[in-house]
Each structure stands twice: as structure tokens, then as C-alpha cells.
């Protein structure tokens with residue numbers, strides 16, 4: 255298979271910083287779209303992967319799955335895109351396309367497994383996939399999204415992961431006007447969850463450890479902010495929420511939030527991945543028919559639905575644009591929750607780098 259080289263940033267080990275490296279992309283096949291990456295959002299999953307928090311990271315790791323760019327080539331079989339179009343890539347670049355999940359537009363739950371935009375098995379070149387911290391990406395048409403023309407492309411990039419990861423549970427649990435939704439953690443995912451739930455007509459509450467974020471939470475669309483370390487405020491939240499979206503990236507006590515659910519309410523975990531500690535207590539779940547669920551990103555059709563919804567409602571992410579060369583400092587700041595509310599890399603900084 256023909257290939258070409260592009261500049262990228264990645265890391266060779268969990269304990270190493272990200273550094274300049276070159277990677278290979280396949281030349282566009284008849285089904286492929288080649289995209290010149292303009293912007294790439296910085297997701298906490300990028301950091302988890304780079305540092306092997308979840309195990310299984312393949313090195314060198316080139317993260318980035320909130321990609322917006324300009325189409326530079328299309329294969330002869332491509333019908334939805336032409337050269338010059340704005341296009342986006344999210345967290346997946348392939349799936350089996352045949353299993354029950356794929357047939358129901360749930361490629362994220364592909365039974366043999368979807369191919370992650372990074373750290374997936376590259377079916378074309380062998381080895382593993384490399385993400386959006388790079389100049390260009392080549393992706394099969396089905397996994398390429400259309401970007402509404404009225405949205406700022408840099409601030410649109412985080413919709414591809416932070417946006418759809420919170421949109422998908424809002425849609426699955428049928429959030430609508432009058433629903434009571436709470437969001438735990440005001441970061442990349444959390445701030446999108448507030449904006450999207452609000453736009454769907456829900457009454458939104460933020461649970462945060464950070465009193466200094468209260469003003470922002472309200473400005474983003476929350477009707478109230480509960481400081482999760484304040485026991486009195488936590489007790490007052492009893493029985494209030496139909497759906498709670500938990501975006502906290504690290505181990506924490508999920509039991510604290512279950513009393514805040516209504517009867518039949520659901521808390522959906524989208525942040526922390528792994529065994530819970532302390533363990534879940536079934537008592538409030540059984541006595542209130544409450545559910546604890548999980549959810550991963552969203553399907554391709556659902557991601558397009560989100561992008562179109564954001565176009566109609568003029569919703570984008572709150573961003574701080576950074577240079578590719580500042581990625582290691584950005585990770586440190588993200589760990590301290592010092593980002594309002596998503597870093598987005600301007601890829602011109604990578605293209606201009608002489609190597």
C-alpha cells in the first residue's frame with residue numbers, strides 16, 4: 255500500500271513527554287477522504303492514553319480525536335465529500351460495519367470492536383492508528399463528518415468527542431423539556447453536557463468540587479451549582495434528577511450521587527474507566543429502582559445529528575487555542591483542572607515547524 259509521511263507529536267513511553275515525530279499515512283484508496291488537519295481538541299483520554307492510565311497503550315502514541323480539517327483528496331468512490339470541504343473526524347476511524355451494533359448505527363459498540371482514531375489496530379498499514387496531533391489524516395468516508403458552515407472550526411473540534419459523549423446519553427435517556435439533568439465535573443465533557451442538556455430544554459444542575467467554577471456553570475446554562483464536598487448541599491439534592499452524567503476522570507465515590515436520583519433515575523458514568531472503589535451499594539438502587547449505567551462516545555449518525563443540532567443552535571465549545579509545541583504544559587494544566595474548558599491545538603503551529 256502506498257504511503258506518505260506527515261509531521262506529528264507523540265510519546266514513546268508512559269513516562270515520557272510528547273515530542274516531534276513523523277508518522278505514515280496511507281494514500282487515499284477509492285473509499286477514503288484525505289484531510290488536512292486545521293484543529294484538534296485535547297481530550298482527557300489523550301492524556302490517559304499517552305500515560306498508559308488504562309493499560310494497553312501502543313507506542314509511539316499519537317493522540318487526538320477531536321479533529322476538524324479541510325478535505326485535500328477524495329477517492330473515486332467517495333460521494334459525500336469533495337476537495338475543499340470542511341470535515342471532521344471523531345474517536346473512531348473504522349468498525350466491522352456488519353455486526354448488529356454497526357447495523358443499528360452504534361459503531362461505538364461494534365461487537366468485534368471499532369478502530370479507535372488512535373491506539374486502534376490499523377487495518378490498512380498494520381501496526382496501530384495515529385490520531386489528530388498530526389498534519390493530515392486519511393479516513394474511510396463513512397467515518398468522516400460534515401461540519402456546519404456557521405460554526406467556528408476550532409471551537410467545533412471538541413464536539414467530536416466531548417460533545418457526542420454527552421449528547422449520546424442525553425438522547426438515549428430521552429432528555430427533553432422539563433427533564434432534570436445533573437452533570438458531575440465541569441471540564442471538557444461537563445461544559446458540553448450543560449450546554450447540550452440546556453438546549454434540549456432540561457433544567458440543568460452542576461455538581462463540582464470547585465467553588466470558583468460556580469459562576470461559569472451558571473453562565474453555561476446550569477440553573478444551580480452544588481458543591482459536591484458540601485454535605486448540606488448534597489443532602490438537599492435528594493430525589494431530584496432523572497439523569498446524572500458523571501464525567502469525573504479518576505476514581506471517586508459514585509454512591510454519594512445516587513440519593514440525588516429520582517425513582518427510576520439513572521446515573522451514567524462516562525468519565526472514570528475501571529473498578530469502582532468504594533463499591534456500589536445496592537440498597538438505594540433497589541429501594542428506588544435506580545440505575546447505574548455507562549456510555550461510550552456516540553455512533554457516526556448520532557455524531558452528525560449532534561453537529562447539525564449545534565449548527566442550528568449555535569453551540570460550540572469554550573476553548574483555549576494552543577500551539578502543538580505547548581501540549582505537555584496543556585496536559586499538566588488539564589490535570590489541575592486549569593482549562594476553561596477545552597484546549598484546541600492550532601495545527602498551523604505543527605505545519606510551520608521545521609524538521
Ligand code: NAP
Nearest residue numbers: 298299419439440441442443462463464503524525550551
Ligand atoms: P477534564 O476536562 O479534565 O474534566 C474533568 C472534570 O472532572 C474536571 O474539570 C473536574 O471538574 C472533575 N475532576 C477532575 N478530577 C477529579 C477528581 N479526582 N475527583 C473529582 N472530580 C474531578 O476531562 P474531560 O476531557 O472532560 O474527560 C473526562 C473523563 O471522560 C476522562 O476520564 C476521559 O477519559 C473520559 N472520556 C470518556 C469518553 C466516553 O466515551 N465515555 C469520551 C471522552 C472522554 P470540577 O472541578 O468541576 O469538579
Ligand code: ZN
Nearest residue numbers: 297299415416
Ligand atoms: Zn475524547
Ligand code: ZN
Nearest residue numbers: 350353356364
Ligand atoms: Zn460492528
